[in-house]
Amino acid sequence: MSKKYTRREFIKISALxxxxxxxxxxxxxxxxxxxxxxxxxxxxxGDRIVPTFCEVCFWKCGVLAHVRNGRITKLTGNPNHPLSxxxxxxxxxxxxxxxxxxxxxxxxxxxxxxxGEDVFVEVDWNTALDKVAHELKAIRQKYGPxxxxxxxxxxxxxxxxxxxxxxxxxxxxxxxxxxxxGPREAxxxxxxxxxxxxxxxxxxxxxxxxxxxxxHLGENMHNTQVQELAAAIDAGAQLVVVDPRFSVxxxxxxxxxxxxxxxxxxxxxxxxxxxxxxxxxxxxxIREHATGFDELKAHVADKTPEWAFGVTGLEPKLIRxxxxxxxxxxxxxxxxxxxxxxxxxxxxxxxRAMAILAALLGSYGRRGGYIxxxxxxxxxxxxxxxxxxxxxxxxxxxxxxxxxxxEVLASGLRQASIxxxxxxxxxxWLVYGTNLMQSLPNPKETIEAIQHLDFxxxxxxMPAEICGWSDVVLPECTYLEREDDLYSAQYQQPFVxxxxxxxxxxxxxxxxxxxxxxxxxxxxxxAQFPWHDARVYLRKRxxxxxxxxxxxxxxGVVLGKRTPVCEEEGLKPAFGTESRKIELFSAELKxxxxxxxxxxxxxxxxxxxxxxxxxxRSPVHTFGRTTNNQLLLESFPENEVWINTAASKAISGxxxxxxxxxxxxxxxxxxxxxxxxxxxVTERIRGDCVYLVHGFGHTSKGLGRANGRGASDSxxxxxxxxxxxxxxxxxxxxxxRIENHEG
Amino acid sequence: xxxxxRRCVGCNACVIACKTENALAExxxxxxxxxxxxxxxxxxxxxxxxxxxxxCSRPPCVDSCPTRASxxxxxxxxxxxxxxxxxxxxxxxxxxxxxxxxHPDGFVDxxxxxxxxxKTGALxxxxxxxxTQALKFGDLEDATSEVSRLLRARRHKVNxxxxxxxxxxxFLI
Numbered sequence: 001m002s003k004k005y006t007r008r009e010f011i012k013i014s015a016l017x018x019x020x021x022x023x024x025x026x027x028x029x030x031x032x033x034x035x036x037x038x039x040x041x042x043x044x045x046g047d048r049i050v051p052t053f054c055e056v057c058f059w060k061c062g063v064l065a066h067v068r069n070g071r072i073t074k075l076t077g078n079p080n081h082p083l084s085x086x087x088x089x090x091x092x093x094x095x096x097x098x099x100x101x102x103x104x105x106x107x108x109x110x111x112x113x114x115x116g117e118d119v120f121v122e123v124d125w126n127t128a129l130d131k132v133a134h135e136l137k138a139i140r141q142k143y144g145p146x147x148x149x150x151x152x153x154x155x156x157x158x159x160x161x162x163x164x165x166x167x168x169x170x171x172x173x174x175x176x177x178x179x180x181x182g183p184r185e186a187x188x189x190x191x192x193x194x195x196x197x198x199x200x201x202x203x204x205x206x207x208x209x210x211x212x213x214x215x216h217l218g219e220n221m222h223n224t225q226v227q228e229l230a231a232a233i234d235a236g237a238q239l240v241v242v243d244p245r246f247s248v249x250x251x252x253x254x255x256x257x258x259x260x261x262x263x264x265x266x267x268x269x270x271x272x273x274x275x276x277x278x279x280x281x282x283x284x285x286i287r288e289h290a291t292g293f294d295e296l297k298a299h300v301a302d303k304t305p306e307w308a309f310g311v312t313g314l315e316p317k318l319i320r321x322x323x324x325x326x327x328x329x330x331x332x333x334x335x336x337x338x339x340x341x342x343x344x345x346x347x348x349x350x351x352r353a354m355a356i357l358a359a360l361l362g363s364y365g366r367r368g369g370y371i372x373x374x375x376x377x378x379x380x381x382x383x384x385x386x387x388x389x390x391x392x393x394x395x396x397x398x399x400x401x402x403x404x405x406x407e408v409l410a411s412g413l414r415q416a417s418i419x420x421x422x423x424x425x426x427x428x429w430l431v432y433g434t435n436l437m438q439s440l441p442n443p444k445e446t447i448e449a450i451q452h453l454d455f456x457x458x459x460x461x462m463p464a465e466i467c468g469w470s471d472v473v474l475p476e477c478t479y480l481e482r483e484d485d486l487y488s489a490q491y492q493q494p495f496v497x498x499x500x501x502x503x504x505x506x507x508x509x510x511x512x513x514x515x516x517x518x519x520x521x522x523x524x525x526x527a528q529f530p531w532h533d534a535r536v537y538l539r540k541r542x543x544x545x546x547x548x549x550x551x552x553x554x555x556g557v558v559l560g561k562r563t564p565v566c567e568e569e570g571l572k573p574a575f576g577t578e579s580r581k582i583e584l585f586s587a588e589l590k591x592x593x594x595x596x597x598x599x600x601x602x603x604x605x606x607x608x609x610x611x612x613x614x615x616x617r618s619p620v621h622t623f624g625r626t627t628n629n630q631l632l633l634e635s636f637p638e639n640e641v642w643i644n645t646a647a648s649k650a651i652s653g654x655x656x657x658x659x660x661x662x663x664x665x666x667x668x669x670x671x672x673x674x675x676x677x678x679x680x681v682t683e684r685i686r687g688d689c690v691y692l693v694h695g696f697g698h699t700s701k702g703l704g705r706a707n708g709r710g711a712s713d714s715x716x717x718x719x720x721x722x723x724x725x726x727x728x729x730x731x732x733x734x735x736x737r738i739e740n741h742e743g
Numbered sequence: 744x745x746x747x748x749r750r751c752v753g754c755n756a757c758v759i760a761c762k763t764e765n766a767l768a769e770x771x772x773x774x775x776x777x778x779x780x781x782x783x784x785x786x787x788x789x790x791x792x793x794x795x796x797x798x799c800s801r802p803p804c805v806d807s808c809p810t811r812a813s814x815x816x817x818x819x820x821x822x823x824x825x826x827x828x829x830x831x832x833x834x835x836x837x838x839x840x841x842x843x844x845x846h847p848d849g850f851v852d853x854x855x856x857x858x859x860x861x862k863t864g865a866l867x868x869x870x871x872x873x874x875t876q877a878l879k880f881g882d883l884e885d886a887t888s889e890v891s892r893l894l895r896a897r898r899h900k901v902n903x904x905x906x907x908x909x910x911x912x913x914f915l916i
Contacts, residue, residue: 040825041859042766074763077872087874093759218752223874230750230875246780248752251789258785619754630769631762635755635776644784683784 044073050502051078051556053487055154055479056091056098057622058176058198059083060487061223062556063092065480065502072096072480072503081557082224082493083199089221090620090632097631098461098478099506103704105463105475106507115450118468118701125510125518132472133522135455136167139428140523142454145169146391147427149413153434155484155499156476159516160432160459166520166528168388171426173395173410175439178728184341186404186726187351190586192364193576195406196337197490203566204228204336206368209329211240213264213354215338216247221619222339238329240322242267244614245642245691246684255322261612261689261732262344262603263312268353269600270308271323273300275360280327282362289573290359292585292597299597311600330361332368340617344603345721345730348404352586353598359582365573367566375490376560378545381537383528394422395727402727403592409727411440417449429456432512433476435464438624438695438712441720441729459515462628463702475509482511483534486541494560496545498538498552513537594725603733607669609652610735611643612689615713624695627706638710639693640680641666643738647687648679653740657681663741666690666711668734670718675699676741677711690736744856744870744880745890745899746793747915751877753778753791757869764857764868768847773854774869790916793869793878796821796842796854797902797910804834804843812851819911820858825850839906856880883911 046066054061062081066073075095079086108128109120139147145168150160152174164172185195205228239253250256275281276297286293305316326333335358341347363369395412416422437443450469458470467473484499513534520529531537542549552558564571577583590596606612620636648658658679666674675697685691697712721730753776761773774795781788802821805813812827813834828850835843846852857867870878881888897915
């Protein structure tokens, strides 16, 4: 790569670099110093800086976009924004890679061959929008508006939610519920009468002990939480980490509990046993605020650490010692609620067990535990009310089920697309910002459902796999090129943030608000989108909410009044349950015929020669949506399958121990085979499971960089266990064997 | 500079922010993250470090540079004058920290502690972005600076203390 210069060229280049300075160089003693040392200024500071908020993940941090000569040069954290505090995670800093990704969707596309063959023709926007409107009209006429479903992820989905409501369907689901945080919301809601939402109202910063159960905070980069975690560690907080894998957080923990996968409830029950047995729980708090303590006490009486040892593989001493540390910090002892909690199908009960443990520690409503939050009230933009009252969503089976789900199940909408399975059939899909081939388990089922549809359209920025299965693909511009709705956060420090267009949309992409508004007009629903453009809409909403528009535009965020968030600040703990108390024993679950107190049921064992497949996050990536981003993939180009060192010596078909970088395929219990993936042989994981970072193994030919990198855990998730309480799809129930890629 | 291994989660925000701040060529980086694990399952320990040029006080790269492109600049920062660099790679061989690389345009490139920023009083981009505030930048000569305070308060080490280069990036352990 290195370029060779002749001496003459060298001097010429030097002279060019320094201009007139070279002329007076006679005083210099050697010609190498003809020019002064010149240090380049990369000139990436913006001549214009536009505040907006991030959409590379769902955390929505405030960013400052630097624009120089019409190009975004860099993104930095907005110091005024309570979620970023001037700092960004790698994805936020690398968001510009999404904007300038050469593989972006650039023109509207209409399918020209069989569905799924991924062959399209480019069309203009009128043709594409007319086609979508025509199909949506046909669905409305033939089956009623409820036969249309929206799958959505991210802020921009709100425009399409508005469109759906105007159209007359309440079938609006996000995989972020039934494939992610849903069980946690249900479990905490059953116990405390309130779900956690996002960002979670937890006080990591002031916790003196933080317990992570399967959460790998630090690898999942929820910016504010990681900022608080680091501050807490620095302030002397101790960590207890329960994880089959020695995570980054485990590396900082006082106690790492390398638990056998699927046995967390047993550990939680044993911890409760010790907490009650040794009277280390918060007696006064429980007496004042909780119901069902006696039932709980009796329930855990025989769940000793010795019992749990046989199930979890964790030494009784480790269980006792870690619990004593956890208890010693109460009430500032935070049982982190986790986020991606769809593991084994009994996940609501595990979340219940975590909530009960948090209650015994007296940490709910207390500093360093679970705190309160508030939101600035911003009235909705007023539009004419619709006369159509939509039928309830079709996301539950005909026979009913999932009684405690409080959001629409994306997997349920998929199921309802298989004719005759739900109260009525779903016949059309709009897919916004979520690659359903990776975000829903068992892609085969997704494909089957799609084959039954009359119509499917995808709105996205990148040609993810789901685009290939669509009839129409509408290229949205990225978050840096558009306005989205105001973000009024439910947070300890309430605030409203604005997303605004930093640079005009590239290619022939359009903002979501424009797409939704244009579709509405074509569907005769224009009255529901009465504003001229998103900026007019935003300004009217902001002013109706009493916000200073100019300030919002200039600083990107307006803070609300912070009110007390915990008992130490004068806010008495309050609970939204029917009893207005913490329900250790859940009367509601009893009525539903479910376990009113969490029970441990042993998970299925891996068959001989197979490993349980676990998945998680890289701090550099958000699901599969960033794996084509040049800036980010340079730091994490592909996932690797983690396998324990000792276990790696006993894999058949290699004739030797596996070593780092060996290419293998993972084959699951149903014969699903992954793409070739590199092996990471490590002491950092138990021998009965293997681990993949989620979001790799793309097959879309349009993803030039991501295609063919690593293995897709989604492809291997042909099985899932549905949570009978809320419909979450437990996905850690698949087993894989390791096959020689060459062999 | 100090780098707190207890705070750092190895997220790579420093690496990405450096790429955009310094408009680095595709596929190159001036800083990187190292994760070191010791022990056998389940008795393990781990250290995570964000690493870059150590801006050594006795920089072997400068000694080895035949064209004086590598030099100690203002405030002791080790810099490469692009217009003097021939890309001979002698410095790359001499650097004990593997902190240098050849830019696609032929010259050798490395971390400058964001000299264009720090000379105006701003922080290096990696320090500014760091969500865990593991990175701190300041004047080691000034006893009242945060970095000096941290070095007095915390156990610390440098990489390759045997190199004789007198590195100026300290890892708090």
